[in-house]
Amino acid sequence: MLGKKIKYLIQILAATFLMLWVTSSCVDDNFDLDKLSTHLENESQWNFPVVSTTFAMEDILNLVDSSGLIYTDDEGLVYLVYSDTAYTAIAEEEIVFPDQNYDTIFNEQDYQDAGGFNNDTVKMEKADVDYLFVASAENQLLDSVKVKSSLLDIDVNSSFEFEGELTLTFPTLRKNGQLYQKVIDINNASGNFSYSETFDDLDGYMLDFTKFSIPDSNVFFITYELEYYESTGSGNVNADDICDIDVTFRNIEYDYVWGYIGNQLINIPENNIYIDLFNEFEYGEFQLYDPRLKINIFNSFGIPVGVFMNTLQLKVDGTWEDVTGSDIPTEANPWHIPIPESNYPEIPVADTTIMITGQGSNIDSLVSRLPNNLKFAETVEINPDETGMRNNFMAAESRVEAIVDFEIPIWGRTSGITYSDTIDMDLSDIGDENDYLDYLNLKLTIGNGFPHNIGVKGYLMDSTYNIVDSIPNSNDNPNDTLIIVESGIIGADSLINQETGKTVVSSTITYENESVDVIDNVKYMLLKVKFMTTDGDAPDAPYVKFYDFYEMDFDVNVDFKLDVNENL
Known part of the structure; x- marks a missing residue:
């Protein structure tokens, strides 16, 4: 595509030259056409945008995750929530005469x-x-x-x-x-x-x-x-x-x-929640501030109900690890669910929310190891205290229902978390215009409005996704390192100073003469972005918040010099 644009540019230059030539020949009928030159010489510099894209926090989460629900709080802090119905026990199905x-x-x-x-x-x-x-x-x-x-x-x-x-x-x-x-x-x-x-x-x-x-x-x-x-x-x-x-x-x-109604145990089948977010990160650690399991329980049985977990595990590196701690309900110490008030013939719903956090469990340390699956199974116990008093009540449609939300506030610190995305970037047929190109600069410009330093590398790929070059490459950067773009200025409230805005850094590859052939078949750019918390290797590196208005910009431009020396 870029090769065609350059070809059209050369054709426009030639057409403009010919139009001027014809116009000049009509100025005077006595003009001697034999003395008018048809030789075109032109040296000019040009700049074309190739790619311009912006990623907000929500865009990045959507790239790496397909099953979670993204929402923001009143301040704009981004949350990712994986939700599932843990269990539903309905009276007319569970208690049958x-x-x-x-x-x-x-x-x-x-x-x-x-x-x-x-x-x-x-x-x-x-x-x-x-x-x-x-x-x-x-x-x-x-x-x-x-x-x-x-x-x-x-x-x-x-x-x-x-x-x-x-x-x-x-x-x-x-x-x-x-x-x-x-x-x-x-x-x-x-x-x-x-x-x-x-x-x-x-x-x-x-x-x-x-x-x-x-x-x-x-x-x-x-x-x-x-x-x-x-x-x-x-x-x-x-x-x-x-x-x-x-x-x-x-x-x-x-x-x-x-x-x-008696003392009864209702065993809820095992369930799984797949966690896309961590599975899509290639490597690194993401230490989150306050990841939590929020269990919303709705009860319209007029019966004391206890709930305890038979299984609560996160899958880390292929191994199921138990979530343990005082927050986890057991058979000896179940959660006790509130009872609704009797209001025959209707029974209102009593609801309660129970949290499993890093303060009462090891969930934060397990989450920092990037799990990709959550597994849980519960038992609902009706009348756990077995009083025998005939003061229970229920309607046929009474139910105990629990909704499990694995809630991840995007608030933490990272150590080398890396994700990738492929964008269209068609440079095809540019080699066809080699004879007219003195040089071509391919420039990647990154604007970082996130509260993390980022390291970026752009890989140029052909139509079959083979890598043919990279920005930066070994010619421009002997160590072949990442483009480092520092975060904006972070205030005490973890907000990026919006007045100073984004930090902008560019990296350029220069192709001269026949070396342009290297990118002749480029169709895509693979962007690899590595998040690095400021002072991320320090034990007291700050936790930073990601808000929905934070963005990263990626722009690719080419500037080149045309050297046309042709007889028309």
Whole structure:
């Protein structure tokens, strides 16, 4: 591309010369054209911009990181945050009531106990038969449950040879003060009566475990009333006659639960957060001020909840290293999560934020070694103190949720952190104009508005990314070192003095005559930037802050001398 620009420049010079030649020939019809020279001689110096780009702090982070969220605080300090949902435990998924099955039988002895037929009727009753309501955990002690939905299966088989009526009453299952009740018509006196029906009308009923409470148990009651009419049958009651009644509640879903939900452990699967930032740095150390894990926990269970970490590790140099210290919750010393206030039927969310910092853990020393992965796994413990008091409450949608933020303020000191970026820089076909170039200077100018000294090297690469030269190179700099650009003046508040602005340094490569061929196929420049905190090797080197308004400028210009000596 640059070669074409120079070619066009030469063509413009030639065209301008010819236009002047033609204009001069028209001045006088008697002008002797044979004496007008068509030889062009021109020596001139030119300057072209090739590349001009600016990197703000956010641009650099986006170059080296694709998974973190970049944000700034009110002062403009840049943060990089890796965020993930560590766990979500939802009540209706974690606390599920199993199907409940209850069975009872009326037999010939019950018939005798009821006094037999009297005025054509015998009425047998089993009042308030108590059954164990099986909860979702052995140590759950329920107070009451508001049913969202449930299926009720009733199966009846009778060998009594009479017609009659069966009434099932559920004294602890009510809606708007009304008991739940089912009446079944026994309309077959053959002795082979069979009935099977499923009901789905339990939504909105309240199941109460307090009216007939038995300590340390969940008791469910059913009252059975069975009537037979003598005139409808054979008149005989056999010794082996029975009426078998089977009641099953299944697919129980709840809107709300009160009671003691029990002590339960919910193990959360292991999770990983990939850390692009450090993985993209080629080498060096980045000692950060106050890297931290911020764990935001949201709880809408009206239940004491404890959380402890089974695993918390950072991967450094291919090895998983434990994050340890007093900030890390353990089974013996879990985090205790606040309980929301009961506000039936809604439960507000109680939220809390827990921090793991360098003051209470080794996270800062591990982060300085540039980890590339964070691994964590937790256990949520419901009712960790196991009081047994029936004062828990929860809705079906109650949840405990934790969001893990690995928060990295870009505030620290570096020792040789290096990153790279490739930019387009097309110098192709410049060798075609060698005959007209006396020399060509390729100049890289760097403006450093960051609070770190930087060392820069630009590598010139062809279309297949082979390095063909560098700025500085061994011709201009025998030691082939970096271009060192000092930081701006840093104030006591870690801010760069904006009045003095950026520190600007340039480096130039000179190509003479045929040496221009070296860069004839250059398509790209690979910029390698090494961050070096001022006095970075000193043990008390200052921590510096990176703000969103800090920038680095990179400009590439060519200046060259044209020497044209041609007959047109």
